[in-house]
Amino acid sequence: MTSENILQVEDVTLSFGGTTVLDRVGFDVRAGEIRAIIGPNGAGKTSMLNCISGFYRPQGGRLLFGGEHDLAGGKRAAQLGIARTFQNIGLYNYLSALDNLMAARHIHMRQNMLASALFWGYARKEEARHRAVVEELIDFLEIAHIRKTMVGALPYGLRKRVELGRALALEPKLLLLDEPMAGMNAEEKEDMARFILDIHTRRGVTIVLVEHDMTLVMDIADRIVVLDFGTKIADGVPDAIRQDPEVIRAYLGQAS
Amino acid sequence: MAMLRPAGDFDRSYEQDMALLRQPWHYWLLGFSLLAAFTLPLWGDAYLVATANQIAYTIIAVQGLNILTGYTGQISLSQAAFMLVGGYASALLVIHAGLSFFVALPLAALAAGAIGLIFGLTSLRVKGFYLAFATLAAQFIIPWLSRHTFxxxxxxxxxxxxxxxxxxxxxxxxxxxxxxxxxxxxxxITTALLFNISRTRLGRAFVSIRDNDLAAELLGVNLFTYKLRAFFIAAMLAGLAGAIKAHSQRGVGTEFGYSLNESILYLGMLVIGGLGTNLGPFLGVAFIVLLEDLSDLLGGVLAAAFPELSGQLLTSFRPIFFGLALMLFLIYEPRGLAHRWQLLRAGWRLRPFAR
Known part of the structure; x- marks a missing residue:
């Protein structure tokens, strides 16, 4: 393993009951790249993300983060600097957009229960300091006009953007995006693609992306893993993936 | 719903934006409310003061429940049992340890909080409906112990x-x-602390557990310890309320209530007032206590009119009115009076364009 690999997935096997969802899948993610995972429905893409974010515990294999931490034990993903968004949006619906982002600052804040309740001195300064960090993200994602709106009341595209902001508020080294553009129109997709590229280039965050829009994936991804029925069938740069006969058979279809 | 502010209300710092009292009239309103509350015994009759006293300590208990059920989303049916713990703890500390009530009060809160932690341990394993039943155990065990041990x-x-x-x-x-x-x-004091909790790290962690525990965990909130914190705060406030109630009624024990009925009543007050809002406990408790007074009044009038049924008439209106109010709120305003108040306020800000 080279040192520039931020994430090393080795022979990860995951099964529920008798169903094998991931079968000895292995790939690596280099620091600073956009890595896409594609494949037909039920291929195990989201399960792979769940393994990386420590939500599922694979039965076999290793997930090495930063070359030393094995994520297969689960639970410490946030502390290590892994943030994610969800396929069906996992926001806190009754909090404002601002508070959703502030909630993601949780692990960066030090105030204890008593300090929170008294809101005096340190706690007050800390809240203001983290507010400044969050406001910078709000500016970046262009959601200033809805910062005090309850996210449950927001339209879908904006909620996706707030969720991206919440993941960024964790200041992750690795960002996992589960279908960030699903259900969006062309314009919203372009906006989201721009944000993803900006996060990548300006903030230097490594991104693992699951997405079905092939045009976009081929455009923004540096390298692509293709899964089919829980096994890896291809891995490489977009141009190679586009030509791969196995990928064309399983997913892309003849027309492309 | 967007938070609308009056024209010309600008902030120059984030501290200013986080402040609760922002406008001069906020200070005036708070000042006058405090003045009215503190002078109540001077201008109100004994009945009014007694009612206000009952409302005040009931609000404290419901505030505790609000942290647990309203903010953290963990349904609890044992708030009255923790009040009983607080009441007994304070009474015993005063009687047998010779402590002043004002020392016993915080100690009673801590005692109730500690018992609350024990029963909160179940919350790691069970959620929702099943947790409600686990807390029901506390509501049966604690009063039973108070009758059958020591x-x-x-x-x-x-x-x-x-x-x-x-x-x-x-x-x-x-x-x-x-x-x-x-x-x-x-x-x-509890109100000030709870307002602060709801706008800082602790409150956001609570709400994130309620709204999406999966996301909260992935974003680094330790579900177990934060649920325990919620249980601790809820039981502590119940203990405070219980101690105040016990000394106010000059007696404590299962004869004074503290049953499942009361626990459900507190939950009902919270739902009617508005789950997960700071205003909710105030509105809900005041609403139900006044409704109970109204039902007693109505029961008294009807009992005088139909003397042969007076036994039933005197006692039947409280549960009927409470049940009816709860049902109507669940159907027409499930987010409680606090939400209605917010809508009114937003409408006022938007005048004359509000619908």
Missing amino acids: KEYLGGANGAIEVPLPQLGTVNFGEVSSYFYISLVVLL
Whole structure:
């Protein structure tokens, strides 16, 4: 393993009951790249993300983060600097957009229960300091006009953007995006693609992306893993993936 | 719903934006409310003060429930049992340890909080409906223990012990007009603390567990310890309320209530007031206590008119009105009076364009 690999997935096997969802899948993610995972429905893409974010515990294999931490034990993903968004949006619906982002600052804040309740001195300064960090993200994602709106009341595209902001508020080294553009129109997709590229280039965050829009994936991804029925069938740069006969058979279809 | 602010209300710092009192009239309103509350014994009659006293300590108990059920989303049916713990703890500390009530009060809160932690341990494993049943266990075990163990201390089959009146120096809190100030001051303190909790790290962690526990965990909130914190705060406030209630009624024990009925009543007050809002406990408790007074009044009038049915008429209107109110709220305003208040406020800000 080279040192520039931020994430090393080795022979990860995951099964529920008798169903094998991931079968000895292995790939690596280099620091600073956009890595896409594609494949037909039920291929195990989201399960792979769940393994990386420590939500599922694979039965076999290793997930090495930063070359030393094995994520297969689960639970410490946030502390290590892994943030994610969800396929069906996992926001806190009754909090404002601002508070959703502030909630993601949780692990960066030090105030204890008593300090929170008294809101005096340190706690007050800390809240203001983290507010400044969050406001910078709000500016970046262009959601200033809805910062005090309850996210449950927001339209879908904006909620996706707030969720991206919440993941960024964790200041992750690795960002996992589960279908960030699903259900969006062309314009919203372009906006989201721009944000993803900006996060990548300006903030230097490594991104693992699951997405079905092939045009976009081929455009923004540096390298692509293709899964089919829980096994890896291809891995490489977009141009190679586009030509791969196995990928064309399983997913892309003849027309492309 | 977007938070609308009046024109010309700008912030120059994030501290300013986080402040609760933002406009001059906020200070005036708070000042006048406090003045009205503190002078209540001067202009209100004994009945009004007694009602206000009851409302004040009930709000504290419901505030605790609000942290647990409203903010953290963990349904609890045992708030009355934790009040019983607080009441007994304070009474026993005053009677047997010779402590002043004002020292026993915080200790009673801590005792109830500790018991709350024990029952909160189940919350790691079970959620929702199943957790409600786990907390039901506390509601049955604690009153049972108070009747069947340590009979010489807890009153045994009598179901009650006498509780002495608090005394501070030469000031005696025997009259409700003076006792009311204890309830009021404690209520003001808990309210200030809860407002702060709801706008800082702790409150956001609570709400994130309620709204999406999966996301909260992935974003680094330790579900177990934060649920325990919620249980601790809820039981602590119940303990405070219980201690105040015990000394106010000069007695504590199962004879004074503290049953499942009360726990459900508190939950009902919270739902009617508005789950997960700071205003909810105030509105819900005031609404239900006044509704109970109304039903007693109606029961009294009808009992005088139909003397042969007076037994049933006097007692039947409280549960009927409570049940009816709860049902109507669940159907027409499930987010409670606090939400209605917010809509009114937003409408006022948008005048004349509000629908």
